[in-house]
Amino acid sequence: MPQLFSPGANTLFRTVLIGTPFLLIGTVFALYRIAYSPYATQVGVPVDQPVPFSHQHHVAGLGIDCRYCHTSVETSAFAGMPATATCMTCHSQIWTQAPILASVRESLSLNQPIRWTRVHQLADYVYFDHSIHVRKGIGCVSCHGQIDQMPITWKANTLQMGWCLECHKHPDRALRPPSEVFNLNWKPAGDQTLQGRTLAKQAGIKSIQEITDCTTCHR
Amino acid sequence: MKRIGSGCVLLLAIVLGSGCREEMRNDSRLKPLQEDAFFADRNSSRPLVPNTVPRGHANNDDFFYQGEINGKLVRGFPSPVTRQELERGRDRFNIYCSVCHGPTGEGDGMIVQRGFPQPPSLHDQRLRDAPEGHLFHVITRGYGVMYPYADRVTPQDRWAIIAYIRVLQLARNSTINDVPPDQKARLTGP
Missing domain, CATH: 1.20.5 (Single alpha-helices involved in coiled-coils or other helix-helix interfaces)
Known part of the structure; x- marks a missing residue:
């Protein structure tokens, strides 16, 4: 063989x-x-927009409050995108001939909204509400990162379920006083966890069990 | 044997592949302002049908919603001003007004420093004397190069802002003698 x-x-x-x-x-x-790579999560990847809007310039440079443009963030699930008229409140007088603002002027004259590209896209089976997070003391920075340092907007966090839950399990790590929610440069003065527990009580945050329940976000 | 093996691989591929459909991630629910081909203008956020009055929005209180009664600008406020309302007014003033009017109403806000035409100081005698209804009109309808803020500031908040403007005006022309005795220590400092 x-x-x-x-x-x-x-x-x-x-x-x-x-x-x-x-x-x-x-x-x-x-x-x-x-x-978990930026390829899949898009974290840190600048998103192309019809107008190269810079939060860095408008927020850090000029000191405009988040709510000047995102008017419904305190009262509704959707933070609100500014109408073209909001841009033109200033840009009807400043940078009136700037080529990069051509599509804003066109949007106003044609009465056609600007087609921004969504940066934070949650799955449709996720229920998310800005107003409750803002009211209970979660700062803009906690999810959106140092948006005042972004010349073009990108996602600072994955917005994946595990990431959401991390905070829902430990809200005391992120909570801040109601007056500092829109302050992008706030740092806790003392021990955040200790302070966070007090703030959680003051804000009436429900039990960890309740805010990690499936139906909190999947309704 | 080989056939069963490759059959298993194919079945596994089908089972795994079918899990990759994104129907639930992108279902028929539309997000606010999402584009959708259903409407002619492709805008899923629909404007109100003309002449509809949403529940709770019968704006029949002319003082509160118009700042004028029978074409005459109102003086005073629709309801007594509380400390809470003043604080709300300060908050809103700093968000929406201070960018041009400056934090004290001087007309030296950041946008003015960057080239926006300077608004008159809120401490001008003309504006100190102006009826509250005039200020309400300006916020609601705009004035000169100032755009209307009706879509950004609710009527309730407009009145709060006007109350805060009155505070700024009062503070500008006050002397130390106007400060209640028990508050004086806070101003002079330790």
């Missing part, structure tokens, strides 16, 4: 035996890394 296996078969067998688990683990690891 002729030899079934060549002399190299042993080596091949060992390689496959040892290599297969590595390959499997490696694949899982790679998929995991891809799922």
Whole structure:
């Protein structure tokens, strides 16, 4: 009977035996890394917009409050996108000939809204409400990052479920006094966790069990 | 054997692949201001049908909603001004007005410093004497190069802002003798 296996078969067998688990683990690891990479989460990736609007210039440079443009953030689920008239409140007088604002002027004259590209896109099965977060003392920065340092807006956090839950499990780590919610540069004076517990009580935050319930966000 | 094996792989691929559909992620629910082909202007956020009055929005209180009664600008406020309302007014003034009018109403806000035409100081005698209804009109309808703020500031908040403007005007022309004795220490400092 002729030899079934060549002399190299042993080596091949060992390689496959040892290599297969590595390959499997490696694949899982790679998929995991891809799922959490900016490629999948879009974190830190500037989004192209019809007008290169800079929060850095308007917020850090000029000191305009978030609510000047995002007017419904305290009262509704949607923070609100400014109408073209809001842009033109200033830009009817300043930078009136600037080429980068051409589409804003066109939007006003044609009475056609500007088509902004959404930066924070939650899945449709997620219920999210800005007003409750703002009212209970979650600062803009907690989710949107240092938006006052962004020349073009990008996502600062994944907005994945695990990330949401991290805060819903430990609200005391993020809570701030109601007066500092829109202050993008606020830092806790003392121990945040200790202070956070007091703030949670003052704001009447429900129990961790209640705010981590499925139906809190999936209704 | 081989056939069963490849069958299993195919089945697995179908099962896994079917899990990748995004129907629930993007269902028929529309987000605010989302574009949608259903309407001619592709805007899913619909304007109100003309002449509809949303429940609770029968704006029949002319003092509160118009700042004028029978074409005459009102003086005073629709309801007594509380400390809470003044604080609300300060808050709103700093968000919407101070960008041009400046934090004290001087007309030296950041946008003015960057080239916006300077508004008159809120401490001008003309504006100190102006009826509250005039200020309400200006916020609601705009004035000169100032755009209307009716879509950004609710009537309730407009009255709060006007009350705060009155505070600024009062403070500008006050002397130390106008400060209640028990508050004086806070001004002179330790």
